[in-house]
Amino acid sequence: MESIQRIYQIEISDNKMEATLKQLKDPEETIQLADLEKYIQGIGISFGVKKEMLQQALGGFVESPIVIAEGKYPQNGVDAYIQPNFPTDSADELTQNDIINLREVLTIPSVTQGSIVGRKVNLIEHEDGMNIYGVVVKGKPGRDITLRPGKNTIVSESKQELISVIDGQMVVEKKVIHVYPIYEVHGDLDMRTGNIDFVGNINIRGNVPAGFKLKAKGDIRIHGSVEGVEIHAGGSVYIHQGVVAQGKGKITANGDLITSFINQGNISVQGNVHVNQSILHSYVEAQGSVFCNKGHGNIVGGKTFACKGITVNEVGNPMNTPTALFVGVSQSTIEEESSIKQELSNSLSDLEKQKLLLEKITSNNNDKEIPPNIRIMKLRVRNTMEDTKRKIAELKEKYDALQDLIEFPSEPELRINQVIYPNSTVHFGKYRRTVIRKQRCVLFKLDKKEIKMETLS
Incomplete structure (x- = not known):
C-alpha cells in the first residue's frame, strides 16, 4: 500500500x-x-x-x-402538467420562451362550448443514482397533479382532459385552465368607460392614460400604450406599444407580461417578463424569467429581479448608469411561502373544528328525529367542509410549488448576449458582484458560493 x-x-x-x-x-x-x-x-x-x-x-x-x-448521476422525475389545446397556431406561441410577436399574442384564442381546452401529460418517474462510494444519490421525484376544473371548464370522465362549458377565451395557468367571457373597449380608455373590474378577460383596442385602474380575473390585452395606471390580471398582460409610467402606477399579473418596452414602470408578475426593446429605470420582478433580447434588448438603470434567470442583450450604458440585476429566489417568494403555510395551517384547523361540529350534530340527533333547522345546519356544515377541503388542496399545490423553488433551485443564470457596462451589479441571493470593466458576451452563474463569469461561445 x-x-x-x-x-x-x-x-x-x-x-x-x-x-x-x-x-x-x-x-x-x-x-x-x-x-x-x-x-x-x-x-x-x-x-x-x-x-x-x-x-x-x-x-x-x-x-x-x-x-x-x-458514479451514476440521478435522473430527476418530470412533473405532470397540463398541455393547453389552443384553437389557433398563433396562440400556441404563448407557451414558448421566445414569445415576442405582439401582433400575434394579441390575437385572442377563443373556444366554443364543448371544446377540449387542455390535456394532462402524466409525470415521468425519477431514477436514483449512486456515487463512487456506493451511496445512493436520490433523484428528485416528479410531482403528480389532479386535474381540477377552472372557471367555466369541467374535467372529463377519464380525468385526463378539460372541457369548456361556454364560448369564450382561454386563460392558462400552471395547473388549471379557465374560459372567460370578454369585455372589449373599441378605442382608448376614457372617462366614459372609467375603471374596469371584470370577471373575465379585458381587450382594449387603444391606449390607457394615467390614473385608470384595470382588474380582470383573466388576461388583459392592450393594443396601444399604457401610462401610470393600476393593472392587475389573474392571467397575463399583453401591451402592444409599451409602458410609459413615469414612476406611477403598478402592473401585476399571475401570469406573464409581454410588451415592447418599459419606461419607469413598476412590474410584478408570477410568470415571465418578455420585453422587445428596452427596460429603462424600472422595477421589474418576475417569479419566472426575464427575456429582453429580441430587438434592441437593453436594461438600463433600476432593479430587475428574476427567480429563474435573465437573458438580455445589453446591460447599462456607456455613461455607466447604475443598473442592478437580481437572479434566484426572491424575497417575495419566501414571504409568500410563509403566508401560504400559515393559511394552510389555519384551514386545517378550521376543517378539524368543522368535523367536530358535524359529529356533535350527528351524535345528538337520530336522523329520523332531526328537526328542519338542524338538517339545514348539518347541510351547511358539510358544504363548508367541502369548500375547506378544496381550499386546502389548492393551498397544498401552491405550497409544494413554492417549496420546489426554495428547496430545489433551478440554477438560474444571467446571460448577456452583447455587452454589460461598468457600474452594473449582479446579485445571486446574498452574493453580489460589481462589473468594473465592459464585458462582452458573458454568462454569470453561482458556483460554490461565488459568482463566476464565463465567456459565451
Whole structure:
C-alpha cells in the first residue's frame, strides 16, 4: 500500500461522483491490477470503477489525470402538467420562451362550448443514482397533479382532459385552465368607460392614460400604450406599444407580461417578463424569467429581479448608469411561502373544528328525529367542509410549488448576449458582484458560493 501511495495520487470530486488518478513517478517494480484495485477499495471506492483505465495506468506513465471511477448521476422525475389545446397556431406561441410577436399574442384564442381546452401529460418517474462510494444519490421525484376544473371548464370522465362549458377565451395557468367571457373597449380608455373590474378577460383596442385602474380575473390585452395606471390580471398582460409610467402606477399579473418596452414602470408578475426593446429605470420582478433580447434588448438603470434567470442583450450604458440585476429566489417568494403555510395551517384547523361540529350534530340527533333547522345546519356544515377541503388542496399545490423553488433551485443564470457596462451589479441571493470593466458576451452563474463569469461561445 505504501508504494502505491507514493506512485499514484487519487483525487475525489466534491460531489463524490468521480475519482481521477495521476501517476507521480515510475514504479520500481511491477504493480498488479489486483493490488491497485485493492488499494482503491481500501479508500472506499466501490462503484463505477473503470478497470480498463486502471489497466491503462499500469501500462505506462500517465501524464494527465485519468478518470478511474465514475458514479451514476440521478435522473430527476418530470412533473405532470397540463398541455393547453389552443384553437389557433398563433396562440400556441404563448407557451414558448421566445414569445415576442405582439401582433400575434394579441390575437385572442377563443373556444366554443364543448371544446377540449387542455390535456394532462402524466409525470415521468425519477431514477436514483449512486456515487463512487456506493451511496445512493436520490433523484428528485416528479410531482403528480389532479386535474381540477377552472372557471367555466369541467374535467372529463377519464380525468385526463378539460372541457369548456361556454364560448369564450382561454386563460392558462400552471395547473388549471379557465374560459372567460370578454369585455372589449373599441378605442382608448376614457372617462366614459372609467375603471374596469371584470370577471373575465379585458381587450382594449387603444391606449390607457394615467390614473385608470384595470382588474380582470383573466388576461388583459392592450393594443396601444399604457401610462401610470393600476393593472392587475389573474392571467397575463399583453401591451402592444409599451409602458410609459413615469414612476406611477403598478402592473401585476399571475401570469406573464409581454410588451415592447418599459419606461419607469413598476412590474410584478408570477410568470415571465418578455420585453422587445428596452427596460429603462424600472422595477421589474418576475417569479419566472426575464427575456429582453429580441430587438434592441437593453436594461438600463433600476432593479430587475428574476427567480429563474435573465437573458438580455445589453446591460447599462456607456455613461455607466447604475443598473442592478437580481437572479434566484426572491424575497417575495419566501414571504409568500410563509403566508401560504400559515393559511394552510389555519384551514386545517378550521376543517378539524368543522368535523367536530358535524359529529356533535350527528351524535345528538337520530336522523329520523332531526328537526328542519338542524338538517339545514348539518347541510351547511358539510358544504363548508367541502369548500375547506378544496381550499386546502389548492393551498397544498401552491405550497409544494413554492417549496420546489426554495428547496430545489433551478440554477438560474444571467446571460448577456452583447455587452454589460461598468457600474452594473449582479446579485445571486446574498452574493453580489460589481462589473468594473465592459464585458462582452458573458454568462454569470453561482458556483460554490461565488459568482463566476464565463465567456459565451
